[in-house]
Amino acid sequence: MLFNSIDFALFLPIVFLIYWGVVHKSIKAQNIFIILASYTFYGWWDWRFLFLIVTSTLVDYFVGLGLQRYEAKKKRKALLYLSIITNIGILVFFKYFNFFVDTFVDVFSLFGKEISVTSLQIILPVGISFYTFQTLSYSIDVYNRKIAPTRDFFAFTAFVCFFSQLVAGPIERAKHLLPQFQQKRHFEFSSGVDGLKQILWGLFKKMVIADTCGRYVAILFANPSDFTSSSLVIGAVLFSFQIYADFSGYSDIAIGVARLFGFHLKQNFATPYFSTSITEFWRRWHISLSTWFRDYVYIPLGGNKTSKSRFVCTILIVFSVSGLWHGASWTFIIWGLLHAFLYLVTFFITGKNKKPISNRYLYRLSHIFKMFFTFSLVSFAWIFFRAESVSGAFVYIGNIFSTSIMSFPNFTSMGSLLTLVLLLFFLLTIEWKGRDEKYAIKQLFQKRSRVLRWSFYSLLILFIGLFANMDEVPFIYFQF
DSSP states (O other): OOTTHHHHHHHHHHHHHHHHSSSSOHHHEEEEEEEEEEEEEEEHHHGGGGGHHHHHHHHHHHHHHHHHHHHOOOHHHHHHEEEEEEEHHHHHHHHHHHHHHHHHHHHHHHHHHOOOOOOOOOOOOTOOOOHHHHHHHHHHHHHHSSSSOOOOOHHHHHHHOOTTTTTTTOOOOOOGGGGGGGGGGOHHHHHHHHHHHHHHHHIIEEEEEEEIHHHHHHHHOOOOOGGGGHHHHHHHHHHHHHHHHHHHHHHHHHHHHHHHTTTTOOOOOOGGGGGGHHHHHHHHHHHHHHHHHIIIIIITTTTTTSSSHHHHHHHHHHHHHHHOOOOOOOHHHHHHHHHHHHEEEEEEHHHSSOOOOOOHHHHHHHHHHHHHHHHHHHHHHHHHHHHSSSSHHHHHHHHHHHHGSOOOOOOHHHHHHHHHHHHHHHHHHHHHHTSSEEEEEESTTTTHHHHHHHHHHHHOOOOOHHHOOOOOOGGGGGGG
């Protein structure tokens, strides 16, 4: 079920009314109802994959209880390995089996040996990368004694499958979200209003910005040879905004929906395109995944407390795995390695002491240049992320660095493109004004008249009505 669908527009108020009007007197009843609603939400795509969520839930629930029961190191490690093998095994089979098979065949072909291996017709379950990481982090934290395991099966199950953030995050930690399922929830009007505002902003970003950008991006990446260099540059920039507005829009809706039910999810994006370096970008982009890799991969490998050579290896591993997490393709791995290279260069350059710029005008100019430069690097790397293949990415890049670099963009409808540019300017203006908030419009016009606030909300609704695609366009990160 898509957040931007008629189905969800009917599903949400029904679940909301039953949750607060019928089962609100009992925490257990609320949690059971959330489980039923979440399984309905997920099963809307394909009910057969519910058994994967149930499997992860049962394994990690009982692993947690076993880790509390046993003190012997060998038994505790065996239980942890059971959780890791189950969750990563499910993820690897459904997401990477054919990729590894095809890579195995390609490696042998390089040495002149042709082998025939049959690939499986495997359907990728929606959200598998998200909920497996969420349940796995629970077992790891219990093993490391950072949290105590819960005996409340319904609370734990609701934590794993909560429909608000089930299929595309944010990837929540048990320490933050699980206790919220174990305590009494009361409806707060102000929290509900705040949630609706964030949902509206998320829908605007997805249905107006992301989907409109996506129409141009799809054409440009499908036939890069048909367009001038300047057009392809615009295409790379538009994809940067498409994937940001699409994914951060989903996160805004997920967080806003959670607020309607009395839950607080963590911020997943913090205006990443206003970053002045790659290291800052990764502190602001997909925060729940970045911190997951930091806590469960980067730090266990030694972090920056090791030798320089080992630190470099650690960064390469983290970003390679991060790229592979996004998809079973070499394009994602190259995208990850590009960011690893940029991260390392930035880390070692900024690690040196530099004399700060004292002149405030030069400082502001330097700040703007750094933001533009960082955005340019990120946009270049996004080409590999978006391309269907490595060769396709190099074709796109090759056509950018061609003799048509100074030519005028050759789009069929320049008027529509200009409208999109104005919408992007509107987005950036609002996000800049709200860059210090949890989401851009949280405090916008709060100190002004109610008429002005509601006029702005009405404008967002009008934009959605005017520019939204009549087809229900899936969120990009559903494929991950």
